[in-house]
């Protein structure tokens with residue numbers, strides 16, 4: 363079998379000395395004007411972003427929402443191949459899951475990428491086809507970074523557990539192939555800490571720093587399991603360069619490098 367995802371990720375983190383996930387949320391309306399003349403503007407943009415950031419990227423995380431149209435899928439496919447050509451794993455942020463028969467189709471997305479985000483709301487059978495892909499990473503939404511994350515995820519069950527705690531416990535149980543991680547937002551540092559205590563061995567994907575104002579120190583302190591995990595920034599990296607000309611990529615490269623350095627200060631003090 364191919365090398366397991368979290369082993370590949372550990373290697374990549376070591377090579378780059380970085381836990382930065384660069385989010386490719388390549389919003390067409392924010393891509394510099396001159397790239398709109400290209401056949402696939404999102405691909406042209408991503409190629410330049412990858413060239414500028416790959417040394418600092420533990421992974422790329424394209425969010426499927428920014429690619430779900432005919433040109434978008436083409437741009438995404440080119441982007442994935444290009445990232446792989448630079449030896450960077452790709453985590454597709456798709457937040458999928460459905461009845462088993464449908465998830466079997468969704469799970470084919472994993473033929474193209476190294477890992478995926480999935481939604482646990484429909485329960486185990488809705489995730490099984492993802493979980494069965496032992497060589498691929500499956501990041502289960504646990505405590506999300508958005509303000510409404512508390513609406514359902516913080517509810518207390520009869521057992522006294524919160525819903526997100528039950529999700530973490532189930533994810534641990536479902537981790538038969540050592541391929542499960544959790545998504546826990548940096549905007550909820552207390553929950554980050556308590557979930558880390560609950561499931562010490564699961565790597566987290568921690569979004570919500572940068573544009574959403576989450577806690578980068580807590581993201582590092584609690585996001586990593588044995589040094590492995592990811593801290594994502596999307597807009598804070600890819601749209602960091604104010605310049606609407608070719609300089610935008612340099613701004614993204616600088617932002618990725620700065621974020622890596624900042625996170626590494628917290629890694630070093632662990």
Ligand SMILES: O=C(O)c1cc(=O)[nH]c(=O)n1[C@@H]1O[C@H](COP(=O)(O)O)[C@@H](O)[C@H]1O
Pocket residue numbers: 385387425455479505506507508545546547569570571572573574594595596597598
């Ligand atoms: O699954 C995710 O990655 C995710 C989960 C979550 O709780 N919050 C969250 O922001 N995300 C994603 O992480 C990215 C955050 O983008 P920025 O706020 O621009 O850094 C977006 O692609 C979100 O969809």
